[in-house]
Amino acid sequence: MLRVGGFIVLLTIALALFGPAISPYDPSSQELGRRLESPSASHPFGLDELGRDILTRIASGARISLLVGLAVVSVSSVLGMFFGSVAGYFGGRVDDAISRIIDVLMAFPGILLAIALVAVLGPSLVNVVLALSVIGWVGYARLVRGQALRAREFEFVQAARALGANPGRIVLKHVLPTAFPAVVVQATLGMAGAIIAEASLSFLGLGVQPPAPSWGTMLDAGRSHLFDAPHLTIFPGMAIAVLVLGFNFLGDGLRDRVDPKTQR
């Protein structure tokens, strides 16, 4: 599972990095005379509603998906680790305050909050990352808080405290490393979530705006051509599903590695 997931993800990264350069077509160049053309040897995934090569656009779209995923996971995990470790390590009122914020944000259906934020901030790539990070950090914070609550009772942490180490150093050097494996698993699964969320928002017209080749935007454009050109829908959707499956495999595989309870 780990290897299959890793292979899919590496393949997508390679596609994103080298695909647009290798392809003989430009993702934005249009051939209106050949619009909606079915897959052929020269265009394996066919042409879209403006006569653009779908395979090249999928390769370019992979950059957006991976970029959004990486940005959301980075921002969310850093924020989540900070607030989670502070809440778990210090406890008391700080923990109460952070936990209540977590409860409220957890009570909100995530994608709905993202839709709401993008709706008011306006559709753009930056706002998508912002909206998804606002909902994304909560999961990491809850996870790290739990680990920090446990870790602060460990003898080596108590020893560091007794030796006079400052709280910031204890959290950074001793508490966070105990949570790190779980955070890596969460981040891998979070990549899948962020990619789907970005595609959903773009599909609804709230994410990346045309002519940028986001997979969600491509699917949205395909909706008008279900009858005459189903390949506009099939290939971008397949790209999303395969990459999400890849990250899910990778996350599940990593979880099995770091959590002895799930090993059989």
Place this chain on the structure above:
Amino acid sequence: MTAPVLLGVATLVFALIHLVPGDPAQAMLGEGATQEEVSKLRTSLGLDRPLGVQYAGFLKGLVRGDLGRSFRYNTPVTQQIRDKLPNTALLAFAAMGVAIAFAVPLGIIAAVFKGRAPDYVAMTAALAGISMPNFWLGPLLAILFAVYLGWLPVSGSGTAAHLVLPAVTLGAALSAILARMTRASLLEELRELYVLAARSRGLSGKRAVLRHAFRNSLIPVVTIIGLQFGAVLTGTIITETIFAWPGLGRLLIQAINYRDYPLVQGCILFISVTYVAMNLLTDLTYGFLDPRIRYD
């Protein structure tokens, strides 16, 4: 805990309109609006009042069930929600019905045949269901059943046939999650001593599974059904958009496109509050399924 969470949700929704870059009234009316029109709309939305007064007024309105007036339709937001709610409820419950109908037998078969071909087939199908985004599955189903086979309508509402594709699209992911959960939960119960005791008293394997283990394995499954209701509700936003199903989700997207912020706030608040209420209901349902769990 529910009351502070609801207050937090209401506060977040109230804050939304104030996050609009620049003047929300100007954004709603567009660039061509005159200064007079903008200030009139600001007054009617109450945006000219101090923030604290606006917040108090917003909460007071909520208590009375007043979510403001839709800017586009010029009707109360609650009326818009009331008009669309039955369609969304119908779709959500149909999707949950589809999910349970597929997932529970699939999960039982996978658990009973653990490690054998039916288990692998069922779990691979479940994994595919989880990984397939509904905005892809929906159009794929439409291509197959509406375009190629011509069995079902591609969009709209009004007949039972219109409900099939949206319900299957919306229920697929939940079905996959439930099947995995049913399998895991049932496998755990099957290892318990009471199942062994039932078998040793001469009960058939089928009876031991269905009468004893299955019932106890339902607790986490019901939890997931309850907790996933939020995902189903939010999933309606995309599903309704794909199939032009006239529900709350489509209303929300239309409201966003028209920059009808009071309607956006109303829809988001309503969906969120329903989500919180479903989570509370899920907690309360435990008590019925497991008499050991009691709430004071």
